[in-house]
Amino acid sequence: MTGGGNEGSGAGVVLDKVAFSHPGGAPMLFDLSVGAGEILAVMGPSGSGKSTLLSLIAGFETPAAGRILIGGADVTNLPPARRPVSMIFQENNLFAHLDVAANVGLGRSPSLRLTREDREHVSEALTSVGLADKARRLPRELSGGERQRVALARVLVRNRPVLLLDEAFASLGPALRDQMLDLLNDLQAKTRMTVVMVTHDPQDALRISGRTAFVEEGQVREVGETAAIFSQARSGALRRYLGAGSRGR
Numbered sequence: 159m160t161g162g163g164n165e166g167s168g169a170g171v172v173l174d175k176v177a178f179s180h181p182g183g184a185p186m187l188f189d190l191s192v193g194a195g196e197i198l199a200v201m202g203p204s205g206s207g208k209s210t211l212l213s214l215i216a217g218f219e220t221p222a223a224g225r226i227l228i229g230g231a232d233v234t235n236l237p238p239a240r241r242p243v244s245m246i247f248q249e250n251n252l253f254a255h256l257d258v259a260a261n262v263g264l265g266r267s268p269s270l271r272l273t274r275e276d277r278e279h280v281s282e283a284l285t286s287v288g289l290a291d292k293a294r295r296l297p298r299e300l301s302g303g304e305r306q307r308v309a310l311a312r313v314l315v316r317n318r319p320v321l322l323l324d325e326a327f328a329s330l331g332p333a334l335r336d337q338m339l340d341l342l343n344d345l346q347a348k349t350r351m352t353v354v355m356v357t358h359d360p361q362d363a364l365r366i367s368g369r370t371a372f373v374e375e376g377q378v379r380e381v382g383e384t385a386a387i388f389s390q391a392r393s394g395a396l397r398r399y400l401g402a403g404s405r406g407r
């Protein structure tokens with residue numbers, strides 16, 4: 159898989175009056191600007207549209223109106239494979255029948271025809287996520303945290319400027335989750351990827367994101383510096399959400 163000139167450090171992401179409705183669903187309208195190399199957390203009640211927002215950036219959904227820009231280029235009508243984006247979900251990021259090295263190798267070549275250089279990248283990425291000794295394991299032979307590390311290694315070899323995380327660490331326990339966030343933070347510092355991370359946990363947002371966007375009923379209601387968003391929560395909806403949403407550790 160080549161990056162089509164999209165490789166390298168972060169690219170800003172802009173949603174410019176992006177209108178979208180799921181079949182039979184309420185209309186959504188997203189306006190959001192994420193800086194190149196920024197880590198932005200996205201929070202909001204269940205069903206508010208956070209995953210939909212990521213799907214629009216990734217190209218799994220197409221806006222009814224408005225534009226999506228990545229690195230200044232209009233990607234609104236590009237299919238997912240041609241967008242300079244990687245995405246990690248809560249689970250099922252890996253192919254069960256492929257070992258760890260092959261799952262990461264897919265990030266270089268979907269047909270797994272890997273050059274020597276590709277294999278070196280895979281091995282370096284596995285080292286950076288602490289899995290150099292588990293390259294021949296199958297996903298079912300790994301812990302949940304290790305599986306997400308494999309997904310992060312694949313992101314590294316893909317080398318796309320934007321990474322979207324949809325509650326990627328939500329099913330891990332608090333200590334492991336913090337480790338994964340710290341790893342993500344380190345990798346982001348090295349690559350300068352732009353990261354948009356959906357989470358339900360204010361602690362996750364406070365740990366690594368510079369800014370947080372609060373989504374409610376299909377709109378970005380508030381966006382600001384993460385600590386300020388939590389301490390000054392302006393809207394009643396955000397205050398209610400924070401009251402109910404913290405895991406209180």
Ligand SMILES: Nc1ncnc2c1ncn2[C@@H]1O[C@H](COP(=O)(O)OP(=O)(O)OP(=O)(O)O)[C@@H](O)[C@H]1O
Pocket residue numbers: 180181183202203204205206207208209210211
């Ligand atoms: N494929 C779909 N078809 C129809 N409606 C959908 C589809 N996907 C999501 N929706 C609806 O769109 C709304 C927003 O869903 P979305 O998954 O974006 O919310 P979310 O904020 O990510 O929620 P959660 O925190 O529970 O994951 C919800 O009402 C949901 O039921």
